[in-house]
Amino acid sequence: MDGDQLHDIIAGHQGRKGALLPMLHAIQHEFGCIDAKAEAEVAKALNLSRAEVHGVVSFYHDFTPAPDPRPMIELCRAEACKARGVEAIAPAAEAAAGERVNLKTVYCLGLCATGPNARVGDTLHSRLDEAALLSLVQSA
């Protein structure tokens, strides 16, 4: 984690009301994680204890303590996608993903009339069948 870059991100958000979440989002986006060093720097800048910052980092699903270099596919497995058969196609995708692809379960991408749905980065995929989901995993 580049110290100068971290300082720039922190300084960019420091004056805002409720600066912690926007700051953590920016750090997670830039470095792919929020590690102990980043927590300490953020705590110092916002006059919080490291425990308070760690409490926030560990609370939210979007923040991770260590980077995961694997490609990530977010697959919705909430009710509407279950009703459209996501559970039937998920095992094959899990097998294909193995350890190489991070196939993450999320609850709802807001595309509930045309599921099963998945998200890769900011690209959304709808009406997935087993073949389409497998090809997403294989090309990830």
Add this chain to the structure above:
Amino acid sequence: MTIVFISDDAQALACGADAVAAAFEKAGCTVERVSSWGMFWLEPLVEIGGLGYGPVRVEDVEGILTRHAELVSASTPHPSSSATIEAWTLERQSPTVKQVQGDDLCVGSLEHHPFIARQQRHSFARAGKTRPLSLVDYTATGGWTGLDRARSMAPADVVAEVTASGLRGRGGAGFPAGIKWKTVLEAKGTTKYIVCNADEGDSATFADRMMMEGDPFHLLEGMAIAAHAVGAGEGYVYVRSEYPHAIAKLNAAIALAAEKLAPFRVEVRVGAGAYVCGEETSLLNSIEGKRAEVRAKPPLPALEGLFGCPTVVNNVLTLAAIPHIMAEGGASRYAELGMGRSKGTMPIQLAGNIKHGGLFETAFGITLNELIHDIGGGTASGRPVKAVQVGGPLGAYIHPDQFDLPFDYEAYSVADALIGHGGITVFDDSADMGAMARFAFEFCAAESCGKCTPCRIGSTRGVELIDRILGSGKTAPDSVEALPQMHNARKAGRSRDEEFQLLEDLCETMQFGSLCALGGFTPYPVRSALKHWPEDFGQAGSAQ
């Protein structure tokens, strides 16, 4: 030059709208990206000269242009290539367009399509018709009239009109919006806030997303009216991180409309994947940069909300109803719609295994039979409907026997169900309700904020309990439970009746002992699944 309208709503993009748009441009058409009509089974939906085509694949483009030329030469003059919203509106409403018979490619006139014509679209009046970030389109379709009128009135009069409209919070709790605003207006303090709850985490809901992506100025207008009514200078829209397109559209809209909104200032805050942030007090903690734990009430957020200041926290759909209400005579028109104490319209979201899924805004009082069968066309799989869940993951599963229940806060409450955010998930007869009950606990365990014990621990115990009932969980005491010093641990397995009694006790504890709706409403899907489909829990007769 033929003008082709294609939505840039996330749902359309997920179905491949960008590639279709590029193909039409390549074929020499002008493509305008508009909001979505909310007919998601037809996405990517293409509109040319008031006629709809969908779902369109890239290879269909040439055929559509040929077919369209035949249709219009037979019935109407060639569609106008005039690039004004007024011309487009006239074209959509033209009687000759209405007469065009659809075929397997063309669905006919969109404006007159049964799915659209049956609706009473107020909040979503612009859906499908305007370019989301065009201030010209917004103003030409009646935008800002509610705000201009509200700003010419005293704040207390604005609050009185909102109260008179009968508008209730659309996030789920159904609390009267006018009373909340009145509390904030009368609260002491120089700094007050408007917070828009756009943490739309319920499965089967997408109306907030459609509003933010398709008509962002409309939401901002509602927030600005609320700010004027209660004396707030700043507002926040808290959007979940799963909605990157909505976040981008809102940020762009705020920059474009800043001058009109001034002196009111709005900022978007992005969630971080916590479902519980849809609960208003945990949302406030999240904006403040804290763990999104639920706060005990009182104090009410209306008195001590964001940063300890009086705060209006309203759902996207509540605020989106406001511009219409504040138009001349809007409040009384709104109050005339609906039934009982549920006034106005509700944007209902048809989702899951349904043939015609999408957004259906209508006055309260409509039944599930109409929604699922007449409008939704039954299941997408063609199999019989087994259950519908109304109100998201915390809503009850409703049996087809109850499908004559009118869509109304009180009627649902009497039936031990809830309307929630208006999402309806349809399941066909392949659904396993035992598995769905287990998922309700599993979801609660994954998303619990951890502050109160019934939700934090009860949800995990619930998963274990359902596993035992379904025959896959452990029944014998584990090595720790078997220790002599574990006086209270059970040493022998339970009978099935005892397991069901325990489940009932657990549901009761969670329902009445939890701090917020997450733990408090998780028993709804569990109990309703057990009550209506005991056979899915291995019970022949009545389980309760």
